[in-house]
Amino acid sequence: MTAERPICVLVAALGGQGGGVLMDWFVAAAQLEGFPSQATSTPGVAQRTGATTYYFEVFPQTGLARRPVFSIYPAPGAIDLQVSFEPTEAARALSGGFVGPETTVITASQRIFSTSEKIRPGDGTIALTPILEALSSCAGKLAIIDLDEGVRAARCHPNAVMFGAIAASGVLPFSIETCRKAIKQSGVAVEQNLAGFEAGTRLPSLSIAATQKPPAEFSPPPADLKNEIQSLPEPVRPMAGHAATHLLDYQDKAYAELFLKRLGKVIEVDRQDMDYRLSVSVARRLAAWMGYEDVIRVAQLKTRPGRLASIRRDLAIGDDVPLKVHDFLKPGREELLDLLPAFSGGTKKGVQTGRGGAGLALKLKTSGPFGWATMRALASLRRWRRSTRRYDREHRMIDRWLKPVTDMAADDYQLACELADLAVWARGYGDVRSRGFAELDKLVGDNKHANAEMRPAYADEIRASLAAAYSDTETGLR
């Protein structure tokens, strides 16, 4: 008895990526070669999202008197080719047992994030490297391809590029010419698909290292604060330099100096044996906080030189194509009042309340003269920023936050670092920011940290709050 079986291919895609058409090409190629084959799929719904799989079997012999028995289910231990249009879908195949030493895996390198990853505040994305390493360890052969590169080059759907990569892998018993014929035979978008196919055959396999997230890029320190930055402990310099540049752009030199002054106080109590971890963390959080986004900052960013040109590039349109860009701003009532001078009777407490949805809904056409002028006018309010209620409130809270951070550095370094991270709550706009401030108000006020007896409970409270900040997807809602 021979243990031979058909060549088995499992394709994992997301709805709308063209997996069905890829199957059609497989079936057509098999027919052209005269091989019996069978394709099937599980797309039960018409929606364009969600993981979906396609399964194909081909028996590479012609002129058979009997038809081989095909299966509609992929089987662990019997997958020769596993194709994924997204790398975590390859991981799903692996978790199903569909990747073994007999399997060649071809996967796209680009992540398409799932809703569960997207809705987390901060970074909710799962790490890709361990997934690719697991695939590399389990698969007979792993090819990681830059599918998007092929798509961009050929201006086609990803399935054509993937078909090219599959043909080039040589796992399927179809010649390149047969594959081309299969595409031609379908009669739909033949030119683009052929171009995509050719691009796919030439795509190199990337290393796992090449798929890693881009590292943080630190801007160089501003020229007129170079010496001040240079005088800081070495581990703090890149972050402090980047932060100073950021704040110089945000406000002015004096503002960057205020930042350095505050940071200096933390550095004084920080520990060299800890590589100034606390100071680096404070530098990062403090700079982000001091660069809080008010209407003025938003207007500044929306009128950055080159912004309209970059939008044109995104849309892939030329310079002479008429373009209208509308910006959606809705400063809440509080945010508008925040532009008033601090002495105008602003909220003394760091917490603002108010139903979301109330405010001035603006749809400004920034690409037109009126919209642009309005935005510039808003941005020019920068020189008054220091006298606004918002400034007053933000900086009061910053000082309240920095106090326990600095105080705790000597007694409980770990807790000080965690307190530094608490600044994550100073985020977002409108209601989101109000809720964050309410949390801060609860945790950094009233010298709570000073009571040594209560400290373990306090530390627990801080840790729970940090966990909530990163995991609670409802923070933005209720």
Place this chain on the structure above:
Amino acid sequence: MTTHTVYAQAGIGGMERSFSGEVEKLKLGGGDVFEGEAILAITKALLQAGVAYVGGYPGAPVSHLMDVLAEARQPVLDPMGIVFEQSASEAGAAALLGASIHYPLRGAVTWKSIVGTNVASDALSNLASAGVTGGAVIIIGEDYGEGASIIQERTHAVALKSSIPLLDPRYDMERLVELTEQAFDLSETSRLPVFISLRIRAAHMTGSFRCKDNVEPQFNANRQLPGAKQDYDRIVLPPSTYAQEQDKVEARLPAAQKFIVDNNINEHFPGSIDDIGIVLQGGTYGTVVRALNQLGAADAFGDSPVPLLVLNAIYPLVPEQLVDFIKDKKSVLVVEEGNPNFIETEIRALAQKHKLGCTVHGKGHFPEAGEYISDVVCTGIAEYLQKECSKPAKLAKAVAKNTDSIRAIRDKASKELVNMPPPRPPGFCTGCPERPVFTALELLQREKGKLHVSSDIGCSTFSTLPPFNMGSTVLGYGMSLASGGAVGPPLGQPGVAVMGDGGFWHNGLTTGAINAQWNGHDSMLVVLENGYASATGQQHLPSTGSTPWGRKMKVSIETTLRAIGVRWLERVNSYNVSGTLKTLRRAYDAKDKGLRVVISDKECMLANQRREKRRRADLLAANKPYPVERFGVDEEVCSGDHSCMRLSGCPSLTLRPTHDPLKDGPAAMVDSNCVACGLCGEAAHAAALCPSFYRARATVNAGIVQRTLSRFSRMLTNVMGAS
């Protein structure tokens, strides 16, 4: 009140999508080779069997049958006098089979099971009891296992209780077509309707078969019956019902069993080992053979030393056939997917009744519940063979070795894979008009506190998933409003129900709206009228504006509701989130107004884009101006809090890794699939989110006037420092 968009006019002339290639396949004649999907092969088999009428309700995985026949109505069905309807529900489709009770008319209907069978069961019971003259066949898409979108039950129990023979064919295209044709003979011989069950993957399976000519039905719309009939024996009132029950058991089921034996519906593949064997459902044949192949106990063509009894008919079973297979064996393994295990139980009873020494294995080697995927089947068979098959020794050794190597693959995978992939269920499409309704409902919830929202079947069920997590119960198609009837008062809230237009027409009007109106419920119904039964592939509905075959016909949801006395009814443009929120708030607060209805009437974006894409291609080809529109996010402005995602979940609103060391996480971005539905901007406004969103609208191939104006505007802004 917003004006009602008459999008459906664009659909007049038939379906949005064309199935003309498939229609051609239905015309193939004797000797031609058919290549295509199984569900289409079955459709062809119906024509070869001489059906006089076809009906059904669309639902994966059998929607295709309805879609193609709708398009084939004029070119193929009409000339043959075949009646075709897209029934209002599965109940209607089952009732259609009533034509076969008195008359020699063959008919077939189709739906998704178990849900469709449940809806149809009243008519089915009556049909099976009265009995049929012409062959009546029900093609059921067994939506069970991976990719299923419904509750997990199998149709087997329904077949048993109503005495409806159930075919679960072996998935070989030739055999599938042959069995479909034979199903009509079986139905006529046994005077019972017959189920043909097809799993999801089988429905989409490709293959080929040699065609026969289509057969024009003996009696049809063009060649009419001699006259109408009445026969009290066929009426479901006593004493006819008692006689019918006896007849089913004494005559009809035995006739079915005899037919099954005489026509070799079930298949016996003998093997060289005589003391063991496997009894399996036809639909699991490919999986079983592949498992044997992997274990070293079958070749690529299915030749195995292990004898197989393939039950293409899983109800009724034929005791003599089973006894014959098991009588000289020490044991058999029963491969039976789903629960309860009716076949295994019956075989075990037979072994005991006939005092056979055969041990019956089954559940235990296989899981009690769940789909019989390859892994499950292979593991079960390996266990059985390792226990029961010691000779030939070479085979036993191969089984042991192969079992180990398959297990090693799984073990290694679970050891190496530390991060599990994120769940990725289907969700609302990019630009879906239903999404903003849930954004507005979410905002309403912020004001009113957590709401008990009664959900329905259809795309709108996706609201129960992240990011909305909205919808507390789903009780069936069109059942949302009814299912909230007793929830509102004890919660102190008005009942809040969401229903698609598909659900509304299927059951929602009578079971929901009329019931609420009649009983005076304090409730609010949101109807998502996107124009089609979208979840199953944009099939036309009574309110679409045209029938699937292109006849202009519209039954208005609004007019219907007003006719039953609904006084509070408003339409919203869902993409206007603030406006929708206001209307929802008013509906919620109008406590003394009885049933309040809010209709969102924006078209399904898939259908819209299919048309839009064609239009844009035409404009491009003609060198005419066409708009390119998309939303975007200013990366620097984005706070990384992702509140916008929690109010949207749009696939094109995604993340971009950040280089800025000051940022806590990736920024939001809008990818190139954006269709500029406007939700991003609207949600940012309605919820006062971050101001990072912008809308970019370009006009490619713009005319001279627009280009000049644009140039002038650019000049002005450039003077002010823009670039």
